[in-house]
Amino acid sequence: MTDQRFTELLGKQLAGEISADESIELNSILANNAALNKEYHLLQTYLESETEEEENIDVVFNRIKSQIQTPQAPQLKIIKSKNLLWLKIAAAVLVTLGIVLLYKREAFFSDQADHLVLVKVHTKAADIRTITLGDGSVVKINSTSKFRYPKKFSGHNRNVYLSGEAFFDVKKDLQHPFIVHTEKMDVQVLGTAFNVKIYPNDAFAETTLIRGKVVISLNQDKSQQFTLKPNDKFTLTNGKASLSQSDGEGVTETAWTNRELIFKNDRFDEVAKLFERHYDIKIAFKDPDLKKLTFTAHFTKENITEALNALKFIENFNYSIKGKNVYIFR
Template sequence: MDQDTIWTLVGKKLNNEATPEELRQLHQLLKQPWADVYSIQILEAMWRQNPNQPPRFIPYKLQQKWDKLESKLETDDTRTDTFQDPANEADPPVKSMRQRFIPALTAAACLVLGLLSIIYWKNHAGNYNVKTYQITAARGNISKIILPDGTKVWLNAGSEIFYKTNYGNKCREIRLTGEAFFDVVKDAEHPFIVNTATMRIKVLGTAFNVRSYANDNVSETSLIRGRIELTTASNPHHRIILKPSEKLTIPNKKGSHHNKNEAFMTLSALHTTKNDSLPSEAQWLENKLVFDNEYFDEVAKKMERWYAVSISFKNAQLKEKRFSGKFEKESLNTALEALKATSSFNFFMDNGKVIIY
């Protein structure tokens, strides 16, 4: 069987036992449509992790049958391999899913190509057999990645995920800082777990969005389909079950200036409208910057990540203003002018820095 042959040839290659003919055969086999899920770097890393456990190749026809949500989420035809072998650090980093249309940054885009998503590894403290992979989406960009089990992850701007080389042995566990959308492959024997600074989310197979930026006032988990079990860092023994179209909001810092009079956690419905294919909580997947009745300083943080700029306030009272809006291809200046038209403030822009006053 071709899949078994690939696994055998990968082992021979890594042990320097493969003949030139076998190396050519491996190269040809990896060109097969059903085998393009994993790059040679991914296969080598997986073989080193467990040579007795071949990967589960995803048939080409199943790849074509992405569900309706998947087709909505695709914003480019570039697929990102993410399971890079630490021994091949010289290999090019993964590509960003696509670069947003930001006129002011177009010229700079060529200079940072290849830095949009960065993968590197580091030894896990006290254990030299287990290593940690880190994947980063730079500010101003969205990255799509595929984990070793076929789970698809979209990383929003300024986000990172971490997972270890033993991913999938007992469970599929990752750590997230920032925002990501997960379309999880169902596997009842290997639960999928997402850890953030404020919550722990456990699923079997589902689609959901998590936002947990360190400098935001709140963290959110929004369930699109399926079912998830959630616990908070402050109360790990209390389990919360989310149903489709529900969102759980948790303050990141107790007593922060917006949260003084707010409940510890809030369960609410997702924001949906008739003309939108996705709730507002996940419309960043369609390259839309959306905010619903949010404080200006929270809006500013989203705009910082979206447009890769820094924004500061000269007048702290302006942070308390609330805005609702949706931007897609608008430049930063156009977006700020639109907000300015609905409220009284001014702004100054210079070399990637914005001052609100």
């Protein structure tokens, strides 16, 4: 049940044990239900206002519960341990919320709400997938990525969820904005083509606009919004946002859609990540200083041996390959 999953995710967040994928899932639930969103922020406000762990928990819980108009709710015994305390508050509030929402028979909890069933696509290394969404939009998903989307769009927005990299060619619909939700930012469009790259193990996230117009809002501060024009490239690194120009129609950023690799003045450790996803290998640096070497190259049909040999003409290093493991050394 969605309410049970929401309780579990909120409890993990309050306890500081939520993963990146679970955080995206929690945000998607909140984005699709105004009532849950309101009560979520109410709960957060109360918890943040508490400065003493041993404050009378019954008082805290009663203050929260008093904000919700609901039929008689079951009583819960609260244990005064920090993580368990927050988990019990979340559970208590959401039990009450569940009764309210079920009582109102909202579509979010309805078994007939088919549009809320999300299809999950998980690509492996060296795997690229192309899918067509219910509105006719086409999404090409890069390797080692996770993408979720509804079987059928319904409601005001067309919401999809990404961890990794994907290229979107979105059907124009002025009445229904298309929103790509990620861990760090949301990308909203009406009809356009753009690339989004946000891998969990990368130090940066980026969006490159090919045509049309997109608006990016940061999850850490929704008031920060950035509007991109064609060939604009938005980059988020360590919470700092910047805008630059791509090299014309995003050739470098979208080369992967044609199973090509293009990089310009990139560090070796960043190139290694591209190689790992493209060739389904693992790269280890025996000399950490080699990570700082920079390369510019364009690979089309080269295998990993040919690619590494080409880089050796640019900088001095050696390598060995054992199965799917590649070792870089002096």
